[in-house]
Amino acid sequence: xxxxxxxxxxxxxxxxxxxxxxxxxxxxxxxxxxxxxxxxxxxxxxxxxxxxxxxxxxxxxxxxxxxxxxxxxxxxxxxxxxxxxxxxxxxxxxxxxxxxxxxxxxxxxxxxxxxxxxxxxxxxxxxxxxxxxxxxxxxxxxxxxxxxxxxxxxxxxxxxxxxxxxxxxxxxxxxxxxxxxxxxxxxxxxxxxxxxxxxxxxxxxxxxxxxxxxxxxxxxxxxxxxxxxxxxxxxxxxxxxxxxxxxxxxxxxxxxxxxxxxxxxxxxxxxxxxxxxxxxxxxxxxxxxxxxxxxxxxxxxxxxxxxxxxxxxxxxxxxxxxxxxxxxxxxxxxxxxxxxxxxxxxxxxxxxxxxxxxxxxxxxxxxxxxxxxxxxxxxxxxxxxxxxxxxxxxxxxxxxxxxxxxxxxxxxxxxxxxxxxxxxxxxxxxxxxxxxxxxxxxxxxxxxxxxxxxxxxxxxxxxxxxxxxxxxxxxxxxxxxxxxxxxxxxxxxxxxxxxxxxxxxxxxxxxxxxxxxxxxxxxxxxxxxxxxxxxxxxxxxxxxxxxxxxxxxxxxxxxxxxxxxxxxxxxxxxxxxxxxxxxxxxxxxxxxxxxxxx
Amino acid sequence: xxxxxxxxxxxxxxxxxxxxxxxxxxxxxxxxxxxxxxxxxxxxxxxxxxxxxxxxxxxxxxxxxxxxxxxxxxxxxxxxxxxxxxxxxxxxxxxxxxxxxxxxxxxxxxxxxxxxxxxxxxxxxxxxxxxxxxxxxxxxxxxxxxxxxxxxxxxxxxxxxxxxxxxxxxxxxxxxxxxxxxxxxxxxxxxxxxxxxxxxxxxxxxxxxxxxxxxxxxxxxxxx
Numbered sequence: 131x132x133x134x135x136x137x138x139x140x141x142x143x144x145x146x147x148x149x150x151x152x153x154x155x156x157x158x159x160x161x162x163x164x165x166x167x168x169x170x171x172x173x174x175x176x177x178x179x180x181x182x183x184x185x186x187x188x189x190x191x192x193x194x195x196x197x198x199x200x201x202x203x204x205x206x207x208x209x210x211x212x213x214x215x216x217x218x219x220x221x222x223x224x225x226x227x228x229x230x231x232x233x234x235x236x237x238x239x240x241x242x243x244x245x246x247x248x249x250x251x252x253x254x255x256x257x258x259x260x261x262x263x264x265x266x267x268x269x270x271x272x273x274x275x276x277x278x279x280x281x282x283x284x285x286x287x288x289x290x291x292x293x294x295x296x297x298x299x300x301x302x303x304x305x306x307x308x309x310x311x312x313x314x315x316x317x318x319x320x321x322x323x324x325x326x327x328x329x330x331x332x333x334x335x336x337x338x339x340x341x342x343x344x345x346x347x348x349x350x351x352x353x354x355x356x357x358x359x360x361x362x363x364x365x366x367x368x369x370x371x372x373x374x375x376x377x378x379x380x381x382x383x384x385x386x387x388x389x390x391x392x393x394x395x396x397x398x399x400x401x402x403x404x405x406x407x408x409x410x411x412x413x414x415x416x417x418x419x420x421x422x423x424x425x426x427x428x429x430x431x432x433x434x435x436x437x438x439x440x441x442x443x444x445x446x447x448x449x450x451x452x453x454x455x456x457x458x459x460x461x462x463x464x465x466x467x468x469x470x471x472x473x474x475x476x477x478x479x480x481x482x483x484x485x486x487x488x489x490x491x492x493x494x495x496x497x498x499x500x501x502x503x504x505x506x507x508x509x510x511x512x513x514x515x516x517x518x519x520x521x522x523x524x525x526x527x528x529x530x531x532x533x534x535x536x537x538x539x540x541x542x543x544x545x546x547x548x549x550x551x552x553x554x555x556x557x558x559x560x561x562x563x564x565x566x567x568x569x570x571x572x573x574x575x576x577x578x579x580x581x582x583x584x585x586x587x588x589x590x591x592x593x594x595x596x597x598x599x600x601x602x603x604x605x606x607x608x609x610x611x612x613x614x615x616x617x618x619x620x621x622x623x624x625x626x627x628x629x630x631x632x633x634x635x636x637x638x639x640x641x642x643x644x645x646x647x648x649x650x651x652x653x654x655x656x657x658x659x660x661x662x663x664x665x666x667x668x669x670x671x672x673x674x675x676x677x678x679x680x681x682x683x684x685x686x687x688x689x690x691x692x693x694x695x696x697x698x699x700x701x702x703x704x705x706x707x708x709x710x711x712x713x714x715x716x717x718x719x720x721x722x723x724x725x726x727x728x
Numbered sequence: 729x730x731x732x733x734x735x736x737x738x739x740x741x742x743x744x745x746x747x748x749x750x751x752x753x754x755x756x757x758x759x760x761x762x763x764x765x766x767x768x769x770x771x772x773x774x775x776x777x778x779x780x781x782x783x784x785x786x787x788x789x790x791x792x793x794x795x796x797x798x799x800x801x802x803x804x805x806x807x808x809x810x811x812x813x814x815x816x817x818x819x820x821x822x823x824x825x826x827x828x829x830x831x832x833x834x835x836x837x838x839x840x841x842x843x844x845x846x847x848x849x850x851x852x853x854x855x856x857x858x859x860x861x862x863x864x865x866x867x868x869x870x871x872x873x874x875x876x877x878x879x880x881x882x883x884x885x886x887x888x889x890x891x892x893x894x895x896x897x898x899x900x901x902x903x904x905x906x907x908x909x910x911x912x913x914x915x916x917x918x919x920x921x922x923x924x925x926x927x928x929x930x931x932x933x934x935x936x937x938x939x940x941x942x943x944x945x946x947x948x949x950x951x952x
Contacts, residue, residue, distance in 0.1 A: 282818035
């Protein structure tokens with residue numbers, strides 16, 4: 131059989147074979163084309179398709195870091211961040227949805243609500259006019275803010291209304307629970323993020339923290355792809371900043387100085403309280419202090435901290451520095467006798483006192499006790515010009531304290547060769563030189579602390595998010611005068627109260643040392659001359675072991691300058707401070723240097 | 729002689745032949761197992777095996793199902809608990825804020841004034857070690873000027889914590905009696921009701937009280 135059909139069969143077989151081969155070749159070519167394309171797409175990613183795809187799916191989300199709190203020395207919160215919601219709407223969605231479904235929890239079933247009813251519900255929740263809300267929700271804008279900084283419970287109620295196109299957006303809001311108490315010190319934020327004043331500004335970096343990031347892939351259906359990239363960089367919350375302030379005393383002092391300034395119709399006033407032993411600032415009170423919740427509520431010039439920003443001519447409080455220098459240099463002692471004429475002339479410059487007197491025989495203590503310019507110039511002229519300059523500089527005049535507040539003034543202390551003929555003597559009683567209240571307090575602190583000056587501290591520590599407290603180390607202290615000189619000067623200051631003219635600084639039960647200062651305030655309108663006074667009083671207590679220094683300053687009070695006094699304000703603040711810190715009443719015999727020489 | 733017997737005899741031919749180790753006759757012999765007809769394993773025993781396999785499969789599937797259900801139930805729980813956590817965090821924040829608002833010195837002072845309290849001015853001290861009394865404590869007098877009012881914190885939604893201080897009380901300059909106190913309490917209530925009117929009062933020009941919700945200090949109001 132096979133032999134019979136031999137030739138034709140072979141022919142047929144070869145044709146089939148050829149067809150098969152051609153078909154196979156075709157298939158292989160197709161396979162090669164498809165495989166090659168696959169290799170190009172998958173292996174080489176020509177055209178960046180895979181990369182584009184990943185880029186489309188990858189979704190980065192920023193995880194915000196929580197801003198740290200600002201606390202006072204007792205942990206009272208002065209600034210913290212809370213969750214608030216902005217209610218925003220997509221007008222397109224709302225306008226094009228005439229009715230929508232909603233779950234009614236009262237009847238436990240779904241109901242259909244018309245757009246008008248929905249807007250009415252939303253208006254009553256937000257407390258706005260339905261007509262105005264309808265206008266706000268009609269149009270083709272994709273983003274309209276309906277309400278800002280809504281509280282969580284209201285946000286919850288609004289989201290339950292499930293109005294189409296209306297969503298809430300979580301935001302962080304800074305609140306200041308104590309308002310204007312220490313408002314100037316704390317400062318405020320711009321746009322809720324960046325510190326614009328006070329501690330919020332200077333400590334912005336520490337408070338801010340580092341925002342985290344999450345990168346994940348998301349599908350076209352809006353769901354996260356479970357096994358794909360998911361990188362999480364957790365946010366690092368900001369540190370808390372703990373201040374040395376005491377909120378209760380701060381309030382007490384702010385109220386006291388506000389009353390005083392109101393009574394005297396003064397331009398401004400401020401009070402500083404400092405712990406002698408540590409340099410910690412306990413109170414920095416200002417009048418018309420801003421409420422950081424609404425900083426625009428006060429005038430721009432009231433938004434800072436005047437105790438550090440305002441440099442003015444201190445007046446007679448500077449006589450303490452002159453006396454310290456003279457005693458330390460061995461040029462005088464507290465009971466040295468000076469014969470003081472009604473007017474004292476030196477180098478052609480005549481100096482008089484605030485009160486009329488004949489020729490008197492006074493002690494150095496008596497000169498300070500009655501705050502006599504004549505006597506001070508007499509004592510101070512025993513020092514050379516360079517010595518006067520060096521001693522002012524040593525006591526920190528012309529050197530800004532660095533406590534972490536913006537624009538701290540360093541005052542003006544001209545070089546001795548730039549002093550004019552009169553200025554070389556006026557600097558002895560605090561005219562022709564300017565300094566901030568804190569600089570005065572720091573100078574008195576060095577005398578109170580046995581001659582060692584501690585740099586003032588406002589920021590006590592930083593508290594990390596895990597609760598670890600990082601103390602801010604105290605700056606280097608320096609010796610200004612010897613322990614003996616400091617004691618003599620303190621006795622002079624105490625005699626000012628016991629024997630001199632500052633009797634009203636006395637606090638029942640405590641030995642107090644004090645000095646007043648009255649100086650002419652230069653005009654601020656650019657014209658030469660003076661247009662008012664700066665009245666200040668600085669005191670320390672208890673004198674057997676000084677713990678606290680209080681200074682009260684009132685700028686440009688109205689009325690007769692010799693009729694006004696900061697005594698009662700200082701007394702009440704000092705008394706309150708001593709009692710708050712449970713300082714035991716004084717022991718020992720109060721210093722009573724005679725004011726007149728025998 | 730059988731071949732076995734021949735093998736048993738030492739195969740020594742002549743004295744040149746090596747002596748080979750002897751094999752015991754028993755070791756080489758193997759006892760043949762008697763052959764018999766064996767029945768194959770019965771076919772019906774396969775059915776329980778299949779049932780067993782299906783049982784295992786079903787059990788595995790069921791376990792997976794139960795696991796899945798429990799995981800998704802736990803997921804729902806997790807979502808619910810997370811929502812609860814968020815709600816509680818918000819509530820906690822809200823309550824903390826309220827407490828802070830109550831604690832704010834301004835609000836505390838306003839509340840105290842509303843209750844008719846006045847600050848004492850002169851305080852004394854007793855030293856418990858020496859029993860020495862220093863200072864002369866005097867009772868607080870109603871009617872003394874209570875100093876400037878510091879505006880309460882302007883936090884949205886927190887101003888209702890304490891109503892603004894009454895302006896009437898500091899005017900009475902005599903010591904309070906019970907009847908007076910009652911009358912004053914009534915006054916205070918009336919004041920609280922007549923809040924909008926109070927707001928309209930002229931403010932002191934020198935003091936910016938930030939928002940006007942707090943009455944100006946008495947001594948500063950012109951014409952009074």
